[in-house]
Amino acid sequence: MTNPPRHITFIINPRAGMEREKEIKAAIKAQLNEFLYTFDIQYTQYAKHGIELAKAAADKGTYAVIAVGGDGSVNDVAQGLLGSKTVLGIIPKGSGNGMARTLKIPLDTFAAVRTINAGRLVGTDVGFANERPFISNAGVAFDALISKKFAKSEKRGFGVYSWLVTKHLWLYKPWQFEITIDGERIDEKAFMIVVANGQQFGYNFRIAPMACYNDGLLDLIVVRKFPKILGGLIALRAMNGTITDSQYVSHKRGKEIIIAHPELKLMQTDGDAHACEHSIRFTVKKEALKVIVP
Numbered sequence: 157m158t159n160p161p162r163h164i165t166f167i168i169n170p171r172a173g174m175e176r177e178k179e180i181k182a183a184i185k186a187q188l189n190e191f192l193y194t195f196d197i198q199y200t201q202y203a204k205h206g207i208e209l210a211k212a213a214a215d216k217g218t219y220a221v222i223a224v225g226g227d228g229s230v231n232d233v234a235q236g237l238l239g240s241k242t243v244l245g246i247i248p249k250g251s252g253n254g255m256a257r258t259l260k261i262p263l264d265t266f267a268a269v270r271t272i273n274a275g276r277l278v279g280t281d282v283g284f285a286n287e288r289p290f291i292s293n294a295g296v297a298f299d300a301l302i303s304k305k306f307a308k309s310e311k312r313g314f315g316v317y318s319w320l321v322t323k324h325l326w327l328y329k330p331w332q333f334e335i336t337i338d339g340e341r342i343d344e345k346a347f348m349i350v351v352a353n354g355q356q357f358g359y360n361f362r363i364a365p366m367a368c369y370n371d372g373l374l375d376l377i378v379v380r381k382f383p384k385i386l387g388g389l390i391a392l393r394a395m396n397g398t399i400t401d402s403q404y405v406s407h408k409r410g411k412e413i414i415i416a417h418p419e420l421k422l423m424q425t426d427g428d429a430h431a432c433e434h435s436i437r438f439t440v441k442k443e444a445l446k447v448i449v450p
């Protein structure tokens with residue numbers, strides 16, 4: 157006897173544009189196996205609406221909710237699904253698509269829908285910055301500043317991202333942070349501090365190439381103060397996966413990380429900037445979500 161089809165909900169951020177919306181609908185129509193799945197499509201109407209939509213779908217016992225978007229959209233859907241049995245799927249339609257790239261989910265929309273048909277599941281850890289969940293990474297200092305500037309920009313894409321990094325690099329003044337990892341104090345004058353579950357910010361910029369999304373651990377990457385002229389070289393190292401070979405970069409792994417500075421006000425989680433307290437405690441829940449991967 158065959159199982160009845162299971163229901164999945166696609167959550168789309170309409171800000172991605174009409175063309176993309178048409179492409180996604182065409183891919184679902186052409187590729188989604190109707191013997192396996194029934195589906196509905198829902199549209200976010202405002203930032204963070206994806207959390208509510210995903211939660212409502214999970215409350216109805218929906219088998220899977222598919223985040224159609226970038227890391228911000230994946231974060232929203234993941235938040236809505238936490239604590240439920242509903243699995244997370246991703247159709248990468250953001251600009252950077254960091255977590256989709258870490259999980260090797262195809263960037264091609266039609267291929268991403270075929271991945272859903274195959275339906276292979278893996279457990280994925282979820283990080284928490286105080287109470288705020290993140291799937292890919294969280295951080296303070298330069299990356300939080302760039303997340304804030306990027307969110308304000310009308311245009312998306314690697315060009316805008318690179319331009320913002322180049323523009324703000326020269327004036328940025330690193331602070332002396334208090335950092336504790338699993339009880340060990342490692343204070344640093346840091347340009348950027350990233351707490352990673354996934355490997356990259358997106359665009360193949362691998363800030364934590366060694367990170368494993370289901371090891372139950374967080375990867376702490378500290379980019380110390382460096383001569384600004386070397387910024388391009390450090391970025392190149394991130395692109396080719398050797399960032400931790402740089403003398404200005406250190407890496408540690410742990411379950412609990414505390415980052416503090418008396419003037420700390422801004423952090424990022426999965427590329428979204430938020431106001432924060434002067435001390436942030438990062439923790440991780442092992443395999444708190446199931447995700448559809450190739």
Ligand SMILES: Nc1ncnc2c1ncn2[C@@H]1O[C@H](COP(=O)(O)OP(=O)(O)OP(=O)(O)O)[C@@H](O)[C@H]1O
Nearest residue numbers: 200201202203204225226227228229250251252253
């Ligand atoms: N209808 C909407 N109006 C305004 N903001 C929205 C809407 N739907 C979703 N958002 C917000 O948009 C943010 C960014 O989405 P997303 O990450 O998918 O795109 P991106 O930033 O272009 O991609 P990436 O993170 O890969 O660079 C998310 O924080 C989400 O909450």
